Amino acid sequence: MPRLNPENVRRAxxxxxxxxxxxxxxxxxxxxxxxxxGWLRPEVIEHVAxxxxxxxxxxxxxxxxxxxxFTHPVGRYLVSVCTNLACLLNGGYELLHHAEExxxxxxxxxxxxxxxTLEEVECLALCGEAPCxxxxxxxFGNLDDTAFDRLVDxxxxxxxxDRVPNHGTLCRVRRKVAAAGAGNGQPAPTGREGAxxxxxxxxxxxxxAEGEADPASPRVTASAAGQTRxxxxxxxxxxxxxxxxxxxxxxDDADDEKRNx
Amino acid sequence: MITDAGAIxxxxxxxxxxxxxxxxxxxxxxEGLRQALTMEPGDITEEVKTSSILGRGGAGxxxxxxxxxxxxxxPKYLVVNGDESEPCTFKxxxxxxxxxxxxIEGTLICAYAVGAAQAFIYVRGEFALGIERLQAALxxxxxxxxxxxxxxxxDFSIDVVVHPGAGAxxxxxxxxxxxxxxxxxxxxxxxxxxxxAAIGLYGAPTVVNNVETVxxxxxxxxNGGAAFAALGEGRSTGTRLFxxxxxxxxxxxxxxxxxxxxxxxxxxxxxxxxxxxxDNELKAFVPGGVSAPWFSPDQVDMALDQxxxxxxxxxxxxxxxxxxxxxxxxxxxxWRITRFxxxxxxxxxxxxxxxxxxxxxxxxxIELGAGRRSDLDLLLDVCDNIAPGLSWPPQKTTICVxxxxxxxxxxxxxxxxxxxxxxxxDEGRCPFGPPVGASxxxxxx
Numbered sequence: 013m014p015r016l017n018p019e020n021v022r023r024a025x026x027x028x029x030x031x032x033x034x035x036x037x038x039x040x041x042x043x044x045x046x047x048x049x050g051w052l053r054p055e056v057i058e059h060v061a062x063x064x065x066x067x068x069x070x071x072x073x074x075x076x077x078x079x080x081x082f083t084h085p086v087g088r089y090l091v092s093v094c095t096n097l098a099c100l101l102n103g104g105y106e107l108l109h110h111a112e113e114x115x116x117x118x119x120x121x122x123x124x125x126x127x128x129t130l131e132e133v134e135c136l137a138l139c140g141e142a143p144c145x146x147x148x149x150x151x152f153g154n155l156d157d158t159a160f161d162r163l164v165d166x167x168x169x170x171x172x173x174d175r176v177p178n179h180g181t182l183c184r185v186r187r188k189v190a191a192a193g194a195g196n197g198q199p200a201p202t203g204r205e206g207a208x209x210x211x212x213x214x215x216x217x218x219x220x221a222e223g224e225a226d227p228a229s230p231r232v233t234a235s236a237a238g239q240t241r242x243x244x245x246x247x248x249x250x251x252x253x254x255x256x257x258x259x260x261x262x263x264d265d266a267d268d269e270k271r272n273x
Numbered sequence: 274m275i276t277d278a279g280a281i282x283x284x285x286x287x288x289x290x291x292x293x294x295x296x297x298x299x300x301x302x303x304e305g306l307r308q309a310l311t312m313e314p315g316d317i318t319e320e321v322k323t324s325s326i327l328g329r330g331g332a333g334x335x336x337x338x339x340x341x342x343x344x345x346x347x348p349k350y351l352v353v354n355g356d357e358s359e360p361c362t363f364k365x366x367x368x369x370x371x372x373x374x375x376x377i378e379g380t381l382i383c384a385y386a387v388g389a390a391q392a393f394i395y396v397r398g399e400f401a402l403g404i405e406r407l408q409a410a411l412x413x414x415x416x417x418x419x420x421x422x423x424x425x426x427x428d429f430s431i432d433v434v435v436h437p438g439a440g441a442x443x444x445x446x447x448x449x450x451x452x453x454x455x456x457x458x459x460x461x462x463x464x465x466x467x468x469x470a471a472i473g474l475y476g477a478p479t480v481v482n483n484v485e486t487v488x489x490x491x492x493x494x495x496n497g498g499a500a501f502a503a504l505g506e507g508r509s510t511g512t513r514l515f516x517x518x519x520x521x522x523x524x525x526x527x528x529x530x531x532x533x534x535x536x537x538x539x540x541x542x543x544x545x546x547x548x549x550x551x552d553n554e555l556k557a558f559v560p561g562g563v564s565a566p567w568f569s570p571d572q573v574d575m576a577l578d579q580x581x582x583x584x585x586x587x588x589x590x591x592x593x594x595x596x597x598x599x600x601x602x603x604x605x606x607x608w609r610i611t612r613f614x615x616x617x618x619x620x621x622x623x624x625x626x627x628x629x630x631x632x633x634x635x636x637x638x639i640e641l642g643a644g645r646r647s648d649l650d651l652l653l654d655v656c657d658n659i660a661p662g663l664s665w666p667p668q669k670t671t672i673c674v675x676x677x678x679x680x681x682x683x684x685x686x687x688x689x690x691x692x693x694x695x696x697x698x699d700e701g702r703c704p705f706g707p708p709v710g711a712s713x714x715x716x717x718x
Contacts, residue, residue, distance in 0.1 A: 030434050032348075032391070033475055038456035039439050043398075064456075077458040077619075079440030080398045095709075096360045097563060097595055098518035100609050105709035134442065134613055135360035136399060139518035139593075140525045149401035182401055182437055185408040189415040191391070191432040 015059040020044050024063050030191045034064055038074055042081050046180035051082040079133070080149075087122045087129035089167050090179045091115070092146045095132050098139035103156075107143045108132055110157045114164060127168065129179075150176045275538055275545070278504050278530035281512050282488040286371045292406045294413035297374040303419050305491025309382045310427045312494075317386035321490070323498030325510045329364075330354055330445070330483030331562065331591040333579055340387050342470040344478040348390035352474060353380050355396040355403075355484040356450055358442040359562040360613060362593040364514035364526045365484040369396060369403030372488070373410035377433060379487030381420065382494055384431050387480050391432050394484075395450055398438040408435045442617035446673045447481040449619065460619050461673035485514055505531035509579045515539060519558075519596035522547040532578035536560065536568070539577065540596055553598035557689060561590030563610045564678035566665060567685035586665045587681075602705035603693050607686035608636035614679040624659045625676030631655050632679060639694060642702040649687060649694055656680035 016024065023044055027037035041064065045056045052075055054068075061071045075081040093111055095104040111130055112118055119132040138144040141153025145160075152163060166172045177184065285291045285300050297303070309317055322337030343349060353376065357365035368376060376394065384392045396404050411433060414420045422430045441459045443449045448462035451474050466472045473479020489511065493501050502510045509531035517539055518524045527545055536558065540546045549555060555570045566587040568575075575581055579589050597606060615629035632655055638644050653663070660667035660677040663684055667677035687694060696704050 030432075033455065035456035036436075036454055039453065040437055043437060043439070074456060074458055077441060078398070078438075081439050095609070096613055097559075097606060097609055098361045098524070100606065100709070101519045101595075101597060101601065134616065135358065135362075137357055137363040137366040137397070139361045139363050139516060142518065142524065146399065146401075149399050151402065182398065183404045183408055185405045185412070187408060187435070188412045189421060191434065 014049055014053050014055050016045060016056060016063070017048060020048055021063060024060070026187075026190065028064065030187075035066065038064055038066070038071065039078070039081075042071075042075055043180070043182045046081065047182065048180070050088070050178065050180050051085050054083075057083075085122070085126075086179055087127050088178050089128050089147050089176070090149075091128055091130050092133040092136070092149075093119070093130070094134070094136045094138075094142070094144055096135035098135070099143040102142040104143040107145070107155055107157070107160060110160060111145075114157075114161060128164075147172075147176050148179045149182065274533050274535075275542060276530045276533045278512050278533075280528050281492045281501075282368065282372070282375065282485060282514065283526075283528045285375070286367070291371050292373050292410060294374060294410065294417060297372075297410075298417075301491075301495075302374055303378055303414075303417075303425075303491075305494040306378050306381050306385075306419060307425055309385055309494045310425060310429060314386045314388060317382065317494065320493060320498035321386070324489075324493045324501035325498075325508065326486065326489055326493065326501060327508065327510070327579060328483055329485035329489075329513065329592065331359060331564075333589065336482060336486050339468070339470060339482070340383070340480055342468055343387055343480060344471050346478050348477055349388055350474045350477055350479045351380065351384045351387060351389035351392040352447075352451065352454065352469075352479055352481045353383075353392065353394040353484060353487055354445065354447065354450060354481055355394055355400070355407075356438050356445045357397055357400075357484070357591075358445045359564065359591040359593060360610070361516060361518045361559070361595045362562055362591040363516050363518075364592060366397075366400055366403060367526050368484055368488055368514075369400055370406055373403075373407040374414065375488045375491060376407065376484055377410055377414050377420065379490035380433055381424070381431065382490040383480065383482060383487055384433075385429055389431065389480070391434070393434045393436050393454060393474075395436045395438060395444075395454055398440050404435065404437050411435055441619075442613075443619045443673070443675060446675070449673070450481065451479065458619070460621055461675075463672055505533070506576075506578060507532065507580055509577075513577070514592055515577065516591075516593040517546050517596070518593065520550050520553065520598040520601070521596050522550055529577070532576050532581075535574050535576050536594065537573045539594060540573065546596070549596060549598050551598075553600060556597050556599045556601055557603065557685075558597065559593070559595040559682075561588045562593045563595070563613065564588075564674070564681055565590045566681045567689065569689055583666075588666075600705070602640070602703055603686045603690040604636065604640045604697055605703065605705065605709065607682040608633070608640050610682040611636050611679060614675060618675060622671035622676055624670045625679065628655050628659045628676070629679050632683060636683065639697050640703055640708050642697060642700070642708075644694070644698040646695070646698055648698065649691070652683055652687065656683055 024041045027040050028034035041060055045060055049056055057071050058068045061068045093108040095108055115123055115128050115130050117123055117130055119130055122129040138151050138153050143155055144153040288296055290296050318340050326336050327333045328336050355365055380392050420433050438444055444453045444459040446461045449459040453459040469479040469481050504511050512528050513531050514526050514528050516526050523546055541548045557567045557569055559565055559567050560582050582589050612633045615633040618625045618629045620626045635648050635652055657663055660680050662668055669677050
């Protein structure tokens with residue numbers, strides 16, 4: 013019977029300690045549950061309820077409100093195609109229909125091998141690169157049919173494994189410092205049960221590996237939402253930044269040191 | 274006119290690894306915070322009031338005024354709204370990925386000014402890279418002594434928490450966001466109280482500011498509120514990020530001085546949008562997110578000025594300008610916006626939950642060629658039941674403004690393109706080609 017594994021129980025308790033009210037840790041904890049299982053199994057919902065001291069109905073009530081939390085199984089890769097206005101105007105539906113043909117499932121469906129779930133979604137806030145989609149919430153923009161096919165091939169062969177973790181993994185950067193201080197010297201607002209000691213440093217986990225762009229995969233436009241064009245009239249507008257996301261989160265070793273208050 | 278006001282919030286974008294502490298510190302990073310910590314909290318609030326910066330989230334309320342309304346009680350909280358979900362708005366997404374330290378610095382300045390006990394940055398769940406970069410930046414900032422106990426040796430201490438959302442447009446509404454942050458369904462709270470400044474997170478007085486708003490604070494502290502207010506015109510001060518999308522040659526975010534540049538500049542200038550794709554004709558544009566009523570080509574010379582746009586019956590809203598050229602089917606465009614609102618309605622209020630569904634279905638059947646002439650009146654009647662009088666700004670029948678935003682695109686499309694609706698109905702097909710999207714069962718009369 014799947015429950016959160018001990019490491020994830022610890023992460024949940026650390027989250028609870030961050031907030032004045034432990035229930036605030038519910039949605040972040042459900043993301044962790046989804047990272048572990050790929051979706052929110054009923055047994056996991058019950059376990060999360062137990063940890064945060066809520067009823068399973070309360071947890072389900074929250075989970076069922078949000079589009080990113082799944083109470084049914086989804087594929088290893090969740091392909092979310094935007095068809096909202098900016099994408100509609102630039103071929104979003106044509107892209108979605110192509111994706112349906114290529115994957116052999118209608119929007120909302122999962123391929124027989126459990127690899128891909130295709131869904132039509134609302135605006136992903138990458139409108140400068142319409143039409144766009146996300147795979148497990150990693151962005152890909154300026155897509156045409158050919159680029160989509162390559163993307164699927166790259167996912168199947170694991171070429172994007174570093175950039176696109178399995179479905180459910182939202183943030184691969186762990187918080188390193190427990191909430192310990194409070195405003196203006198007031199006592200820290202702390203969670204109740206299982207609060208981590210102040211100043212505790214969380215393990216760096218696999219900090220080195222996260223988010224590394226796959227340099228071997230320049231074929232799909234990597235989108236960092238980075239399309240700023242700032243106007244400085246003295247010169248021409250800044251160049252066309254469309255650089256692939258560089259490794260993010262890889263902080264220097266200095267902040268691995270404990271910060272004791 | 275395009276001015277050379279320069280960049281306030283996007284100055285570091287384009288610098289390699291702009292999201293790291295090392296880059297940030299090399300480019301004036303955390304100097305605003307250091308300056309702020311030498312000032313009295315109340316003086317910072319005064320500078321922000323002098324700047325007259327309007328909230329950049331969509332409602333356009335003065336940030337300094339918001340801070341001043343904070344009920345005097347302990348604890349107080351600061352919540353930074355990074356739940357950017359208004360369709361075709363993608364500026365906060367860019368700020369999160371490219372300059373997360375600036376957001377953290379602005380958050381700390383605001384927290385210090387208002388005396389917050391803790392600060393939360395609520396980030397839209399879909400922004401995985403933005404969340405990772407912000408969390409990594411926060412880790413760096415703690416290690417640098419910019420967050421946590423006794424910041425930079427001062428007696429100011431505060432914790433900042435990065436909180437991921439989980440996919441719900443409505444959580445951009447500040448009271449829904451607070452519910453979500455409390456671990457609940459994202460239901461907007463009944464009003465009054467109108468502002469979380471009175472009763473906010475966990476019932477405590479809370480300031481909720483947008484990511485772009487707080488990103489301006491380091492600059493305002495370093496340069497003074499008056500310098501900020503010297504940019505722009507009237508109530509529209511400073512620079513602002515505009516998200517330009519749709520049928521333009523260069524869709525992107527642009528930081529430009531408020532009230533000086535016109536929509537025409539934004540769409541056509543070689544340094545900005547560079548014109549419409551294939552040099553097509555402009556058919557209509559949306560001035561401020563899909564909640565805003567549309568403008569016609571003869572309004573394109575209006576300045577990007579909150580007051581001017583408001584007087585003309587629309588809004589700058591979230592700062593997203595969507596351009597539609599002459600090949601666009603306006604029924605299809607308005608239907609897609611309507612379907613968005615229908616799907617994203619939280620379901621608490623009947624006019625929004627049911628009315629949104631009816632409008633979605635009626636718009637869809639017209640687009641599919643199964644509409645009737647009486648549908649136009651029916652659409653307007655349903656719209657009128659959601660937002661009585663169809664005035665601007667709309668009258669509310671609902672807890673929040675999602676419902677009253679639904680009529681904007683429909684009434685705009687009917688007002689400006691009535692003939693196009695009639696062609697769909699009379700010819701029994703969409704004149705712009707096969708309809709897109711999932712068909713729905715078309716109900717009988």
